């Protein structure tokens with residue numbers, strides 16, 4: 001079990017103090033991800049260094065771990081490895097973000113405390129696919145009724161002209 005992280009933080013104060021935040025964040029804390037997750041068990045390994053660089057408060061570090069997403073083909077569990085480099089610059093207005101160097105994510109700070117989980121969540125959401133799917137290797141899908149059904153229909157297709165004939169014959173009998 002990793003060290004527990006602080007829940008609410010003032011990121012600017014953390015930057016001034018050059019705080020180094022290291023620990024485990026419960027995946028169940030990532031509330032906006034709940035609908036896309038197959039399981040909310042486990043933790044993410046969070047390592048964030050807060051600091052000031054040329055007057056801009058920044059956060060740099062990493063988020064690592066594994067998420068169990070829901071495959072949109074089979075609704076089964078799908079592992080997604082998280083190995084995210086974090087580079088955040090804090091801003092007081094969105095215009096400031098336009099002047100940011102490339103690869104620096106803006107974080108709007110208002111002077112109020114922010115949930116650390118939310119910062120982590122924002123970073124994860126950037127990389128999350130809209131429709132997570134196993135792809136061709138989706139064995140769950142291949143075993144699923146929908147897949148078997150689609151195979152069956154494809155195989156029966158050549159028989160369809162006879163079905164049409166039978167139908168015609170039937171209506172002719174009337």
Ligand SMILES: [Zn+2]
Nearest residue numbers: 071074134138
């Ligand atoms: Zn699947």
